[in-house]
Amino acid sequence: MGKMEKNDNAVSVELSRIREKISDIDKRIIQLLEERAELVKEVGKIKRQHSLPFYSPDRETKIYKMIEANAKGEFPIKSLKTIFREIMSASIRLEEPLTISYLGPEATFTHQAAIERFGLSLHYVPEESIEDVFMDVEHERADFGVVPIENSIEGVVHYTLDMFIESSVKIVSEIYIDIRHNLLSKANNLQQVKAIYSHPNALGQCKNWIKKHLPNVPLFETVSTAKAAKIAEKDETAAAIASKAASEIYGLNVLASGIEDRSNNITRFLVIGKKIPSKTGNDKTSFMFSIKDKVGALYEILQPFYNNKINLTRIESRPSRQKNFSYIFYVDTEGHIEDAKLQDALSKIEDFTVFLKILGSYPKDERLAIQS
């Protein structure tokens, strides 16, 4: 036997020895997941008996916090969170295969946000408009809906704000997504790319990168980044600028990621449902009101929040559409609707409002918690 062969043998013995240990651990992980599934089914039964929502954002937030507290760093926290995202997704499915409606088409950033919040085991329905997503939840064609609410560059999504005026749905969760553009293609490298397709906004946001890396490749505009990915799926010489989700859905290679010229393009999405989740201790509450047409009314409204030391994280005004020059205010505050000080502030402003509507209390998204 030659020296090399002998070495090879020793290496393969060593590999087998370690792999056996890994297999033992894998079997234990499977066993533990099966035990976990039994318990999840019990939770599901109780939830069914008491008409409680199968998705519990407050509990999920606590599980992510538990991961942060227990992880020793050997295995990346980001990956642990992704794995638990999928464990909980499969668990929800075991309890009840929920339907999630979102502003489509497939592979949009809203789709990406939905998957990031609910995982891959649930049933997703793309809708053509924000209104359709609200209607799906309102009429129980979907258990939850996902819609964009604001973008760090383009501002508030008025369609979404306006929907809350009439709708009875509640905000149950928020999701922040870093809008990162990727160059996706069936091609294996940049040299094979002969055309770039995308929505005009995305093409514009990646202008410098394209000029630097693919200066002579013609650009073609599409109605959405998802449509561009569909074209790239069919044509090996085409590339699309689109979301990470699009690469998974259309089986495309990520030839380059984060190709946007300006970083810090963040979009906030809301999950809408029917019931306000319980308090986690790190929550936000959103509400809407319109004020009586009198001097100092807005001042009177803000005062109780100041007195209770409640932080208002956003205040947005919209024309009410019912009366000329009357406005509806949309406010995000820190805290949960069960908090005594928030209840106190809200009860004090009632006298000064024509209408006051609580839109929801939900766990604060530790920005990009799953990605970080």
Ligand SMILES: O=C(O)C(=O)C[C@]1(C(=O)O)C=C[C@@H](O)C=C1
């Ligand atoms: O604890 C619950 O409420 C569950 O339904 C179980 C579980 C889990 O897998 O841990 C699943 C889904 C919920 O969104 C949160 C947690």
